[in-house]
Amino acid sequence: MGGRAGEGTVESSVIEVEDVNAWHRVVSERLMPLAIDSSANPDFKASVTAQAFAGVRLARVRAGKHAAERTHRLAAGGDPHYWLALQIAGSSTISQAGRTAELAPGELAVYDSSMPYRREFPGDSDTLVVLIPQQLISLPPQALALIAGLRIGADEGMGAILSAYLSSLAAHLHELKDGQGASTVHALLELVTAVFSEQFGLVAPHRSARRLDEVMRIRAWIMDRLGDPTLDPAGIAAAHFISTRQLHVLFHEQGSSVGTWVRERRLDAARRDLQTPGEDSGIAAIAERWGFGDPAHFARAFKRAYGVSPRAFRDASRKEHPAS
Known part of the structure; x- marks a missing residue:
């Protein structure tokens, strides 16, 4: 299981x-x-x-x-x-x-x-x-x-x-x-x-426990659809029978915004694929797999997050952990 x-x-x-x-x-x-x-x-x-x-x-x-x-x-x-x-x-x-x-x-x-x-x-x-x-x-x-x-x-x-x-x-x-x-x-x-x-020298986000269960259900739903490029706050809110404003409030209570949380989860998923030995998909294909329709936008977002381009990250990962 x-x-x-x-x-x-x-x-x-x-x-x-x-x-x-x-x-x-x-x-x-x-x-x-x-x-x-x-x-x-x-x-x-x-x-x-x-x-x-x-x-x-x-x-x-x-x-x-x-x-x-x-x-x-x-x-x-x-x-x-x-x-x-x-x-x-x-x-x-x-x-x-x-x-x-x-x-x-x-x-x-x-x-x-x-x-x-x-x-x-x-x-x-x-x-x-x-x-x-x-x-x-x-x-x-x-x-x-x-x-x-x-x-x-x-x-x-x-x-x-x-x-x-x-x-x-x-x-x-x-x-x-x-x-x-x-x-x-x-x-x-x-x-x-x-x-x-x-x-990691970060400020811990202030999170409310009052509605954490509801946020957890919404986040799990998003994770199941992370690669959908049409995923947006309006659609997420509608799927859970709440207003877009309510959705933004729920995420704000957990220390993030909806858009930021989705983008960061997508970047993390793409990073894992780039780091996986034997994963031969092209960088553009990996970006598309995780909801980034524009490879150039993905490359810029990835470099902002990790300090290197997706290609440089993949090359360094392959040198450190070659496929068996």
């Missing part, structure tokens, strides 16, 4: 397995498809406690020595999510986009489900993972491009606050109910955005 999680709660009872095939099935159903390798651990065992609220999935995972990989093929499917991982006990390494984050207890890392990655657990471990639909994170494109494989220190600042919050959440995950879970997720999104903003 790589698609969007439902709005309700996933059954939170502990699921225990004693072989890698069963674990592969559980991970695919409760989180998203991964390639699992436990060949170096014939006595592999694992367990997971999972819940989902407002489209965000949370899981406490205890497992023996193994490796989990999001391959190129798997990364190409399903809705894109950010994985936020808190190491509770044991250790692990996460490798993505040329970065390797080594995690000790209390430390955090973020990785991107739409890009290949590998996570290795050299021994018994205990981890909390949070899967956040990417449309819920409102940051400029240049910041989003730096999230993959990012290690977040937990010694000071917002990283320390987020680590403590997630540690407490992991301890009480099984106790959360629907209303409590939704409130918890809203608070978590605020903390995660504040952490990212601190990491």
